[in-house]
Amino acid sequence: MTLTQVVAYAYAVTTENEQLDRTDVMGEMDLDAALRAIAEPRRREILTLIAATELPAGKIAEHFEVTRSAVSQHLHVLKDAGMITERRDGTRRLYRASEAALGELRMFLEELWHDSVDRFAREVVEDPKEAP
Amino acid sequence: MTLTQVVAYAYAVTTENEQLDRTDVMGEMDLDAALRAIAEPRRREILTLIAATELPAGKIAEHFEVTRSAVSQHLHVLKDAGMITERRDGTRRLYRASEAALGELRMFLEELWHDSVDRFAREVVEDPKEAP
């Protein structure tokens, strides 16, 4: 069973409404903003932190040596870019990486890489000796 | 035949020395610099331009409405990040996207996405109703 199949199954077993909620809550990913967001090392660390686990802002901030304010601003940037989702629980705000957004970013690079590989393979076929 | 198999074949038909040259010439990709490089829209356009085709600096600059100088600086940033390779032919400098670097970037996001998907799949298995 491939990873993609697992995802397909996961979506399949959720109800239609739940799926609507899911795509609804997630503020559509902005590719430009997303790439700018992950260009920052600390934001990348935050993203890896909440890729597999949901965490409150405080717990996230503990992992860094900058102010909680700074982390809060990073979270704001990530949220605006659609890279993370926010869920409230009392005074806490729980964050997690948006699987859909990560998938879109992944696809963007996949396509770019694909173009590059195509060219490379073409050159090899035309003249193996010229292959870089 | 999958894409990965094509790549494997392409590498296989090149000689060992050629492969050494290939990895030698390419200034090891810097993930941090690479992500900062593709955060800029114009640099991303440049990258897509030379993903499947090798182009001289002048031809690249023609596609934009900024100065050739600006494009030259963008190319410098991309090269420093290891995202592109440079080959000289007379006074011309031919650029192309580094397939290896694009692959590494792709892998980085692949892993991040993978972590996120794992979590999502786990939640569904544990309690489908709780799936976001």
Add this chain to the structure above:
DNA sequence: AACTTTCGTTAGCCGTCGCTTACTGTGGCG
């Protein structure tokens, strides 16, 4: 109601970024 916890927001500082304008460098050609 007063206080605490958890967290976001604002103002302002300083460093970095992308751009233009000028200048410099280099290879080919008469």
Add this chain to the structure above:
DNA sequence: CGCCACAGTAAGCGACGGCTAACGAAAGTT
């Protein structure tokens, strides 16, 4: 050699980004 086409480099400017410090806001707790 002198010149031209093709490029990178340097200086300097306006804009933007990330940080801290101080403040604001909301949900529990006593």
